[in-house]
Amino acid sequence: MITHKRTLLAALVSISLFGCGEKATQTNAAPAPTAADAKAFLTQAQNDIEKMQVPAAHAEWSYATNINFDTAAVSAYFNEVLSTKVANLAKEAAKFNDVDVDVDTRRQLNLLKNGLTMPPPSDPVKAERLAKIGSDLSAMYGAGEYCREDGTCKSLVEMSGEMATVRDADLLLEYWKGWREVSKPMAPLYAEQVSLANEGAAELGFANVSELWRGKYDMTAEAFPKELDRLWSQVEPFYEALHCHVRAELGEHYGEDVVPQDKPIPAHLLGNMWAQSWGNIYDIVKPQQEMTVPDVTAALNAQGYDEIAMVKQAESFFSSLGFEELPETFWERSMFQKPEGRDVQCHASAWDLDDKDDLRIKMCIQKTGEEFNVIHHELGHNYYQRAYKNQPLLYRGSANDGFHEAIGDTIALSITPKYLKEIGLIDTIPDASNDIGMLMQVALDKIAFIPFGLMVDQWRWKVLSGEVTPEQYNDLWWELREKYQGVMPPVERSADAFDPGAKYHVPANVPYTRYFLAHILQFQFHKALCDIAGDEGPLNRCSIYGSEEAGKALNEMLEMGMSQPWQNALETLTGSPEMDASTIAAYFAPLKAWLDEQNATRQCGW
Ligand code: X8Z
Ligand code: ZN
Numbered sequence: 001m002i003t004h005k006r007t008l009l010a011a012l013v014s015i016s017l018f019g020c021g022e023k024a025t026q027t028n029a030a031p032a033p034t035a036a037d038a039k040a041f042l043t044q045a046q047n048d049i050e051k052m053q054v055p056a057a058h059a060e061w062s063y064a065t066n067i068n069f070d071t072a073a074v075s076a077y078f079n080e081v082l083s084t085k086v087a088n089l090a091k092e093a094a095k096f097n098d099v100d101v102d103v104d105t106r107r108q109l110n111l112l113k114n115g116l117t118m119p120p121p122s123d124p125v126k127a128e129r130l131a132k133i134g135s136d137l138s139a140m141y142g143a144g145e146y147c148r149e150d151g152t153c154k155s156l157v158e159m160s161g162e163m164a165t166v167r168d169a170d171l172l173l174e175y176w177k178g179w180r181e182v183s184k185p186m187a188p189l190y191a192e193q194v195s196l197a198n199e200g201a202a203e204l205g206f207a208n209v210s211e212l213w214r215g216k217y218d219m220t221a222e223a224f225p226k227e228l229d230r231l232w233s234q235v236e237p238f239y240e241a242l243h244c245h246v247r248a249e250l251g252e253h254y255g256e257d258v259v260p261q262d263k264p265i266p267a268h269l270l271g272n273m274w275a276q277s278w279g280n281i282y283d284i285v286k287p288q289q290e291m292t293v294p295d296v297t298a299a300l301n302a303q304g305y306d307e308i309a310m311v312k313q314a315e316s317f318f319s320s321l322g323f324e325e326l327p328e329t330f331w332e333r334s335m336f337q338k339p340e341g342r343d344v345q346c347h348a349s350a351w352d353l354d355d356k357d358d359l360r361i362k363m364c365i366q367k368t369g370e371e372f373n374v375i376h377h378e379l380g381h382n383y384y385q386r387a388y389k390n391q392p393l394l395y396r397g398s399a400n401d402g403f404h405e406a407i408g409d410t411i412a413l414s415i416t417p418k419y420l421k422e423i424g425l426i427d428t429i430p431d432a433s434n435d436i437g438m439l440m441q442v443a444l445d446k447i448a449f450i451p452f453g454l455m456v457d458q459w460r461w462k463v464l465s466g467e468v469t470p471e472q473y474n475d476l477w478w479e480l481r482e483k484y485q486g487v488m489p490p491v492e493r494s495a496d497a498f499d500p501g502a503k504y505h506v507p508a509n510v511p512y513t514r515y516f517l518a519h520i521l522q523f524q525f526h527k528a529l530c531d532i533a534g535d536e537g538p539l540n541r542c543s544i545y546g547s548e549e550a551g552k553a554l555n556e557m558l559e560m561g562m563s564q565p566w567q568n569a570l571e572t573l574t575g576s577p578e579m580d581a582s583t584i585a586a587y588f589a590p591l592k593a594w595l596d597e598q599n600a601t602r603q604c605g606w
Helices: 004-011 035-064 069-096 103-114 124-142 156-165 169-179 186-203 209-214 223-254 279-285 296-302 307-320 328-333 369-387 401-412 417-422 432-446 449-464 470-485 513-533 548-559 566-574 582-599
Strands: 145-147 153-155 349-352 359-362
Touching (some): 035 349, 124 186, 145 169, 156 279, 186 209, 186 449, 186 470, 209 449, 223 449, 223 513, 279 432, 296 369, 349 369, 359 369, 369 548, 401 513, 401 548, 401 566, 449 470, 513 548
Antiparallel strands (some): 145 153, 349 359
16 A cells, blocks of 8 residues: 555554543533643644654564564554554544634544544454454465465466466466455454444444545545546446457457357456456457557566666656655665565555655566556655655645555656657657557556446445445455446355455555545646646647656645645646546547447447
8 A cells, every 4th residue: 555654644643631531521620622722632642643653664564574473463563552542542532523723723633533444442352353353364465375286376476477468268267266265264354353443433433434434535424425426427438438349359369258248357357366457458459450559568678677777767757857866765675576485465565664754665576567657656655755744743644545546657647658768768659640559558557447446445335334244245346346347257256255355455454445536636637747847749648757847736736745625735736626537538539439439330338
């Protein structure tokens, strides 16, 4: 995730000024709290938290980069202690509900109240259990592997690498099913965790964890899902056109018995373990007319890039915008490759251990164009973290969580042919006759992702609100996969399957709507920065590489952290306070026209 520390930070906190009591027994004689008391409370709380979160972050890093019995115990302990303290502080903050305080004080009190992701109940036995489940689920995912009948075992990284290029439907199905064995035993733990965290949420005054998660967006928890529906309706027609074309081409490739043309697409054929982004099957769905699209994987390999060189290249993009170089300790302490002989959490993340300059990434980098993008994504987190480090602790975060996820992706949208030529990865810039191919490549990654980015939390919100029972978890998952993405399980799922658990963010409890938002926001950011950089060409050919003006404008937004509602941050950069997918439509307009032509005689939909 990212901002791994955000989760902890959420957990920050401390002994309070006023003693950690819930339901404070305020006697009639006690003076009513004042605005000054509220400020003092926040100062004290943030100081205490600041001190405590550093060792907690080190414990978490140790666990994620070396999963074993001892690191698990220490990280679970810190999680429990910190989240319990935050929960206590959040309860205490309620004392100031009716006090007339200034805007910043109110915002910080609210951030404290909404900060936790999985709030612990006040019963210490239950709090300990919640932390233990979190740690166990994380280990099950991180150490998970699939062992074939011949006794050889495959990690998720290995299977993902193969699924990107393998076109043998049987092998794809084997890996798809194999990885979903890992999540089956998570099911009872997950259900138990939901009810524990809901107890914690109720103590904080929320109906349930779903309401807590939906309430972090500077609007009501009821209004937020409507905002998402609005954005999705802007993208949906384009997604359906892409889906229609991809299903038809997959049908040609694998046969219509494997890919029926009136049903959702079987989820194992899209070049990705979760069918969440489809860029790896470009070769199957590309336009018939010969088109040159830069092959970044091939170029990186031809030029002998290793993992570090890939990260250095990404860093140099940020440097070209005027951002300070990463510190020496970044290179010493980051994990760039999977170490031999121990389990690690390979899922990419970016860390700020001390809010000073101990920035790191943790990845098991593969030498592909896809991973080159992920590196930019992670560095985007690090530069954001660095930009807001001087804000008060409670403001050290992104405007909303979608902003954190969008920054590195925004930069990666500038990895255009023009840029690739400039850094010597390709020799010639393909002319405009190749645009449909290049737009297709980007759409397979970005547009295909959007409904997935939306459905994960549509599932979780229902699960976390208790609207569905554990027996219904898996069926609901596939209902939503079908509804939003138009994909289906390639084989019937057994009653003990828990397929959501096969996606990192579910066992790790990382909210997922952030990625949906990021996929909308990054196009808005890209357009605004291209305008500032004075690039007048089409958006898909714009690269802001080397534009210090663009870097400055970006940094102004990043520095704000969470000090203001996200609408203000958005307006600072783009001139508008609204999230809006019309930039996506503009970016891909030629591809949409092309898809509509291709689909003219096809029966679309599922
Ligand atoms: O989890 C991530 C990042 C870390 S925050 C690598 N992403 C989502 C995913 O992999 O599912 C980036 C895009 C979506
Ligand atoms: Zn991220």
